[in-house]
Amino acid sequence: MPLPPAGADCEGGTVLVTGTGIDMALLEPLDRQGLKVRPLASPLTEDQLARELVGAVAYLHGGEERATARALRAARETLRVVAFLGVGYENFVDVAAADRLDIAVTNTPGAATDAVATFTVAQIINANLGIPRRLGDPVPGWHGAEELPHELAARSVGIIGMGANGRRIAEILRGGFGVRVSYFSRTRRPEIERELGISYLPLLDLAAASDILVVMVPETGETRSMVDSTVIGRMPEGAILVNTARPNIVCPGALYAGLEKGRVSMAVFDGFYDPESEEAGELRRDFAGRLLITGHIASHTAEAMRRMVRQAVKSIGNVLTYGSDEHEVGSRSASPFR
Template sequence: MGPGVAERLLDARHHTRLAALARTDSRLVAHDLAAPPPAVAAALADAEVLLTCWGAPPLTASVLAAAPRLRAVVHAAGSVKHHLTDACWERGIAVSSAAAANALPVAEYTLAAILMANKRVLHSAHRYRGLRTGHDWHRELAGAGNYRRTVGVIGASRIGRRVVELLRPFALDVLLYDPYLDAAEAARLGVRPVPLAALCAGSDVVTVHAPQLPATRHLLGARELALMPDGATLVNTARGSLVDAAALLPELVSGRLSAVLDVTEPALPPPDSPLYELPNVLLTPHIAGSMGTELHRLADSALDELARYAGGLPFADPVRPEHLGRSA
């Protein structure tokens, strides 16, 4: 994993458990497998499982040649596309991911964003700061609230499904767009499947949870954004590339739409971007995913998988190569 990641991911409890499971030095972290230092090279030659996380170096054919006993990779994060190569799948290496664990904080952030958007919290806070006097808020916020509002979820991904689950206790109508979702699965999820255009036109809040793929670039463009009702809110915790930034900005500057953006394109907006100052935009620096104490959930998930492997059991959350073409 990348420099500094292990220190944030693993606490003393994890090191104790890892050492017991692996019977090895749990503090040996490899940042470079193409030209590893002697201690890493020796460990790699004997390794049966690799525990990886963000910043993991690519597992190329030459790296695998130096790891003849390698049988599995347990990834303590979401996507494995950044470090797994075709050579891994050709070798038949078993792979597990903590994507399900990482989906939880993203879904929780999204739930909070949806409830606050319908309550018009951003608008109220900005107005309150400016007025600083008594005001008829019931009149101004007559259309606000979360009762019988409609939320459109784009993508029946792990995160999208978790968002749907978290929305169940609320009196909200949920629309879902996913080209791979059939009617039976939509019924099981308790959502109404609709085309993307219908979702945009019929939702008070649109939240994006599709994977970043060539086919999903600018999934929400000028047409889709124009279909969203006046006063609607766009929530994006997926990837900035899924929304056409050039089409979104005029909608936000005009005040017709609001947005909660945890991801943007570019990833860091330029210093003079209006996104930093617009009162109808909540801009956060890609914090919806696991951070702080939530990293320990990823570690717990990964070590649970390692324990399953050590016990001769299949992974609870395997990654299958045939699914990579339509996953994050």
């Protein structure tokens, strides 16, 4: 769908673009509207981002930068929209500061749901079958029957969060593998329970009932460290923890104790804690063989990236022309925690 005509006050304005894997041809509609697209190597520090945002009318945020209040204030005279690629903007954009500065923040709901769900199920399979530990082995090397992995259909999976991603993961597990699936969400979803044949459990009961516990909620003040020592302490011995949301939803100290005591046999992360943190270093040092870590790549398929970029480009055009967009977040939208 073509962009609406850019407002006259945006003619010749700059759109800052960060991130990798972006097909620049998808940004041509911005060029045609008289906007200057300026891609930058990513990630940028807070100081670098603050400098680069000065004079920009829009920021397509596809990298790992933190658009802090200070960075946004540096561009308050011109910046009108931050278009975030993905849904988990909370840890990357200070939306409260953007609201105060009258800067719209948009995201791309639904564009990467299949990519994230497929990746998460793939990591569930990897961890459940112990594939990472067996790579390169010329023979199985089992020491006893107790080391044999279980089929997914014999496992119980619990999902924390039943938004679009959680629902799609449940659909794949139920329809593709016949897995027993339960979930916890702040808002119960009886229609999904009936449709998919899944059950609702309170969080601690879900942890106790799950051979594999999947974290699929955004990071907010409410969800940060929600998987704490109490939750991990209720997990069955040898359970698998899969977190393809944000790392800080799982308390690192609680995870360390869970791995140390054998409560958690393997932990899967897409994106990990701050590499400068002492707790992250201790986890990597002491449990390297039981951590399956990737670098925030779940949503990065060619198809998902195209959908996200197209949606972000449309949102930029809408905000610059009409002053609003259907995918805005912040004070005018409901909480993203589901």
